[in-house]
Amino acid sequence: MASLDRSIVANVPVFAGLSPADLDVILSEARSVRYPRECSVFDQGTEAHSFFVLLHGHLRVEKMTPQGQQIVVRYVSAGELFGVAQAMGLKEYPATAIAVVESVALCWPSKAWQHLIARFPALAAGALQTVGNRLQDTQARVLEMSSEQVEQRIAHALLRLAKQAGRKVERGVEIDFPISRQDVAEMTGTTLHTVSRILSAWEQQGLVEGGRQRIVLREPHKLFGLAEGRSKE
């Protein structure tokens, strides 16, 4: 396989604090893999054989209850470390990751983790930060679900998506990958129907613009107001 140049991971926060030479060593153990749209990178319950860094694209991470209910855990964007189940002491992936657009990821065998962090403590520190941020996000979500109404939760979710994967278009900010009302419902702990109703209402007011698996925020600022719970005036 052609060796990977370290310039491709220049913007990966988890590798910040590593010298170019260290990076070369780390990259020499990786291979890059392409995932077509709707293809799964790993599946909940299967052996955690690898960990990854997303180079390009977007993934949806979803998790299923024993009863068969599904939720969207989060979306992964380029530059993020993911699939570190093994490092967290799990033998199996706790969720499923699916490419929502054609994506490319670096991939290391999980067993490389042990000796990599022994040799490069900065890597462990970076991973700890990544997982820590995720923990913060997840706790924020619990807080939202405990204290906010559905409308506010959806507003928050859209704003977060826009921040993470927003693309400026003439009419506002578009979420840069296909996302259905069902997906939004699974992010916010509500139903497809309720999301549809609320987005329709917002579209009437000119706050958003919809479409098939497409959402454009036209008035992010007003949405932010809604998210913070200011009643509509």
Added chain:
Amino acid sequence: MASLDRSIVANVPVFAGLSPADLDVILSEARSVRYPRECSVFDQGTEAHSFFVLLHGHLRVEKMTPQGQQIVVRYVSAGELFGVAQAMGLKEYPATAIAVVESVALCWPSKAWQHLIARFPALAAGALQTVGNRLQDTQARVLEMSSEQVEQRIAHALLRLAKQAGRKVERGVEIDFPISRQDVAEMTGTTLHTVSRILSAWEQQGLVEGGRQRIVLREPHKLFGLAEGRSKE
């Protein structure tokens, strides 16, 4: 200060994989602190000056929304690492930790973290597992809040508490620290009133036994059935 003997941390999972000599080095930088009941160990929003290992007692970790709503993030039991905000890249504690019973913790200055993990990679690995477990728990909670009814969520919460801090008594399993209905409500994203109603109903059926800041599970197995969503027969 009297130096700390490594036997006191023999059962701390985060220190597994470290040699006795390593442990001595790590412990030499720690001091132990006693916290009376209802006393805070650290406060949300204040500088993350230290990280801790709980030696004895129980802590309640709670978090407040900007709007003033509060939730219980989790309970910390003896042997757990906590307050690792700095290691996760935060400058401030994201939550408040309060001793629910008289407690004792080991305490390190946050700035020690850097050089400790550089010297003892196993420590970083342990911390990653700790934070990883917490992430799993929090995600499980999101799943519960998305897919379960209040009654099931409360059953799950009580079973988790019993597992983590249950004490066998003649009549069943008692939760080993004072916990109010309000606390349970803040753990499950519901209200004091609803918790009270449900616990009363359960008490009628002989599933639990209540009291002022006291909960005894008399039929954990039946509760488990409820938690799994099997309708009451």
Added chain:
DNA sequence: TCGTGGACTTGCGTTGCAGCAAACTGCGTC
């Protein structure tokens, strides 16, 4: 012993949202 306040209980009215059902629409495909 009595008083006070915090924890808990319980009834009642209200409501946000889920659940069901049915129709619509845009997109890919044959």
Added chain:
DNA sequence: GACGCAGTTTGCTGCAACGCAAGTCCACGA
């Protein structure tokens, strides 16, 4: 160009749980 499906919209109905309010009970301190 027609078909079929997946994604979406929308109306209606029911109910779980919230919010309020009015109590009771118990622990602790004076």
